[in-house]
Amino acid sequence: MQTLVYFSNDGIQILQGIVKKDRLTITNYKTLPVEAGALINGVITNEEVFRETIIEALKESPKLFKNMKLIIDSSLILTKTVEVPKLKPRELEVLAAEFDESAGNYDELVVDYTPISGSSSNRIFCCGIEKRVIESYVTLFGSLKIQIQSIDVGLNTMIQYVTATRDFRGMTFALNILDGKNLVSLLFENGIFIFSTRSRLLAERGTEAFAQELTGKLSSLIQFNKSQKSEHPLNMSLYAGLDEFELEGLKALNFDPDLNVFALPQTPNIKTGFVMDEAFDFGSFIYPSAGFFSGSRPLNLFASYRKSNAAKKALPFEYKVLILPAAMIFVFLITFGVFFGLKYSAGKRLEEMNAYISDANNQAKYLQAKQLTDEVNSIQVEIANIETINAAINSNPDLGSAMMNSLATQGNGVITLNALAYDGTTGAIHIEATANNEKEAARYIERLKSTAYFTQVDYTGYAQVSGTQTTTTTSSSTTNTILGYGFSADAYLKAGTAQ
Numbered sequence: 001m002q003t004l005v006y007f008s009n010d011g012i013q014i015l016q017g018i019v020k021k022d023r024l025t026i027t028n029y030k031t032l033p034v035e036a037g038a039l040i041n042g043v044i045t046n047e048e049v050f051r052e053t054i055i056e057a058l059k060e061s062p063k064l065f066k067n068m069k070l071i072i073d074s075s076l077i078l079t080k081t082v083e084v085p086k087l088k089p090r091e092l093e094v095l096a097a098e099f100d101e102s103a104g105n106y107d108e109l110v111v112d113y114t115p116i117s118g119s120s121s122n123r124i125f126c127c128g129i130e131k132r133v134i135e136s137y138v139t140l141f142g143s144l145k146i147q148i149q150s151i152d153v154g155l156n157t158m159i160q161y162v163t164a165t166r167d168f169r170g171m172t173f174a175l176n177i178l179d180g181k182n183l184v185s186l187l188f189e190n191g192i193f194i195f196s197t198r199s200r201l202l203a204e205r206g207t208e209a210f211a212q213e214l215t216g217k218l219s220s221l222i223q224f225n226k227s228q229k230s231e232h233p234l235n236m237s238l239y240a241g242l243d244e245f246e247l248e249g250l251k252a253l254n255f256d257p258d259l260n261v262f263a264l265p266q267t268p269n270i271k272t273g274f275v276m277d278e279a280f281d282f283g284s285f286i287y288p289s290a291g292f293f294s295g296s297r298p299l300n301l302f303a304s305y306r307k308s309n310a311a312k313k314a315l316p317f318e319y320k321v322l323i324l325p326a327a328m329i330f331v332f333l334i335t336f337g338v339f340f341g342l343k344y345s346a347g348k349r350l351e352e353m354n355a356y357i358s359d360a361n362n363q364a365k366y367l368q369a370k371q372l373t374d375e376v377n378s379i380q381v382e383i384a385n386i387e388t389i390n391a392a393i394n395s396n397p398d399l400g401s402a403m404m405n406s407l408a409t410q411g412n413g414v415i416t417l418n419a420l421a422y423d424g425t426t427g428a429i430h431i432e433a434t435a436n437n438e439k440e441a442a443r444y445i446e447r448l449k450s451t452a453y454f455t456q457v458d459y460t461g462y463a464q465v466s467g468t469q470t471t472t473t474t475s476s477s478t479t480n481t482i483l484g485y486g487f488s489a490d491a492y493l494k495a496g497t498a499q
């Protein structure tokens with residue numbers, strides 16, 4: 001039996017099951033609620049809260065975390081899909097350099113990769129994450145003496161699950177996963193993963209504004225599919241993590257009669273081996289469910305983390321040759337010195353040592369020094385915890401005047417900014433603007449992307465804005481139509497100090 005654990009915004013999701021012949025049988029599932037704020041953007045900020053929650057769960061079920069694999073999700077995770085020639089496993093290690101250009105913005109990246117099956121080309125999924133994020137989970141489970149077998153990322157589990165599921169082969173669709181207000185959307189064409197996007201939703205869940213915001217994200221995926229002139233049009237959008245009321249609200253706003261909107265169904269290669277009074281919500285447990293389908297070469301950031309800790313610089317060959325002779329000479333000198341010194345000073349030194357150890361003042365100083373050392377170690381542990389919390393909080397930047405001036409100047413006089421909204425918890429700036437034409441709107445988005453301020457810019461499409469002005473004379477009436485193009489975008493500031 002395998003255990004998959006995912007740290008979601010609602011708590012710790014635990015799924016236990018058995019995989020035989022590419023089919024998963026779920027034997028047990030559980031959600032351990034955790035107070036808000038203990039997990040920020042995938043980083044554990046309150047280790048004690050999680051520790052107490054897990055300890056209580058283990059009292060009730062001692063084998064709840066047996067054979068555990070961990071799945072994490074965060075905007076701090078760097079991902080990239082690359083095509084490479086057919087290489088040996090050792091040669092594929094060069095993929096670790098894929099994030100060299102971005103490494104300067106992160107501290108000690110831990111990198112791993114895994115093949116993506118299902119396409120004719122040799123496509124590889126690469127990901128990297130800061131070492132401190134991995135350490136927050138390793139420290140937590142290490143303190144509880146729970147062994148971690150592997151650490152995977154949510155996006156990769158979804159790619160591997162879809163490519164391993166026969167029902168999705170040859171299908172073109174969007175797969176949307178909601179965890180709280182975090183939305184991850186994946187586009188598959190003819191059953192092959194194309195790209196993904198991540199966004200933080202601003203509206204309250206269950207409201208009409210929330211459904212409208214989801215519709216805008218879906219519209220962007222459709223526009224991308226059309227802009228690529230794909231021979232596989234996007235005609236279906238699947239959602240995981242929405243309740244029935246939210247899904248119906250989204251369907252009511254469906255703007256395309258050829259587009260089908262459904263909840264992600266539980267596919268035949270996943271079945272439940274238990275009887276419950278209430279139905280198992282497959283969409284809510286999609287990440288741990290998908291984590292059982294790990295592919296031919298599973299992604300394991302925990303193995304990469306341990307490898308980075310054990311990495312040592314190899315000695316040059318010339319130095320290795322000299323090691324044995326130098327060691328022999330060193331042993332000889334030590335032996336000679338020991339015997340020579342013992343002849344003259346062994347007795348005297350032994351007496352001095354006994355006198356020093358027996359001295360009451362020395363014994364009292366030793367006990368005092370040991371007590372102070374224990375106190376210093378305790379203080380250092382508290383300082384490290386505070387630094388981890390501050391680092392997670394500072395991952396969302398503040399907005400400065402320089403950034404506001406840049407938003408205006410990028411308009412080049414052809415863009416009118418109608419409204420700006422800033423979310424300090426996510427670093428997202430929501431932009432409402434009007435352009436003279438649709439090309440100017442697209443150019444403005446590209447200029448925003450080219451700046452050094454944002455990690456990503458989500459363009460939610462444009463709409464034609466029209467108004468009429470009627471001029472009446474004694475002999476005739478003239479109507480003039482004034483056209484513009486309204487559009488909106490979400491720009492996410494880079495983590496760090498104020499911009």
